[in-house]
Amino acid sequence: MQTVKMVVTGPFSAGKTEFIQSVSEIDVVSTERKISSTAERSVKEATTVAMDFGRITVDEDLVLYLFGTPGQKRFDFMWEILSEGMLGFIVMVDSTRPETFREARSILETFRAYAPTPYVVAANKQDMEDAWDLEDMRHALRLENKVKFLPCVATDKNTVKTVLLELLYSILAEMESGG
């Protein structure tokens, strides 16, 4: 059995677990723990401390694994381990929480430094009324025009598929350009 993996990263509560859950054929194996910080608990009750793990079987010989990184900064020692051998990565950003944009920039820069693999950025919760406009987010996140920045709703399978496909198209394009 051949396996490949992609990593879904982003700040705390960006929607990584939901993203993986939307397309995984198994229930996401999630290492969730109750949140100790009061501020973080006001956003959600449990968070991923080690990793989420989803699976998409391609055929009898090939399986794609989706790994979600822990969102809290104190677990960033896991990022480099998880990024080892990935085909590419997705950075999830919550469009309604500008307070997380700085952390998202930092995570993106850290992953870019770890691995020369293609990536896309997904603006989650674009269906919410208080979501930031994509163009404003692109500037706030300091994304170059060539970086794929996609609207997304992590609970909507179709937008999740689009994000994954765009990443795969980037991977293919880089392979064809000899990268």
Added chain:
Amino acid sequence: MALRGNLRDFTITQLLNLINLAQKTGTLVVDGPSEQAYISFREGKLAYARVGQEDGTLATVLHKANRLTVNQYRAIVERAGNINDKELGLLLINAGYLSQEEILANLQNYFTEIVRRLFTWVEGFFRFEAEMLPPADRINVRLDLENIIIEGSRQLREWEQLQDEIPSLEMALKFTERPLKNVNLSVEEWRVVSYINPRNTMKQIALTNKMNDLEIRRIVYGLLQAGLVEIVRPEGMVIQQSPKMFPTQNKEEQKSLVNKLIGRIRSL
């Protein structure tokens, strides 16, 4: 859609950077600790600013800048009735008392000072109102934001925040397409700028200029915020793809595998 948030999470410098890069028109309303500020922009350039209870009229601005004496100021306030700023400006120019350039320069200084005051606000809420334009009777300026942004970025001292913004010094820098003109840089900033090249990592630039990690990060942060440079992977960097990426090292088989993945995701 919403462009609003908290100053604790999104600084004034970052907001100016966004407005500058997106070439926005409208008014940034900031609810500070004790007063409210209105900063207006046209196509990403500073047009007008007002803070708290200050009336910000042309007469007040010129008086504060010692271009009108107390008596002249009083006379205008008491006797000029409902004359607006544009009319007053024309009167002063026609009287040969001030030139148009002097009036605009004084307004620019006044508006810039208001923005500088905002740099000290660390608490408060902001929102950008695209529909809100400066009052029609006030004189607008057209001031590039780059220098104000660089100035604001210099005030960022927190090591942790700088490390968040620029986590790895092993990356390189390259100039964006924005021209580096009329930008007021310090000697240290120019020393960094002179070595910016996709082949040089930030660490190499720091070593060459005998700067520590904090100093190089602070300077690069200012240049990033002003939209003058962007972070790139160093050219010529040996890219070691992990052998674990693909179960096969054959390029054609790798492509076929990615195509299979694409087909599978499409069918979900």
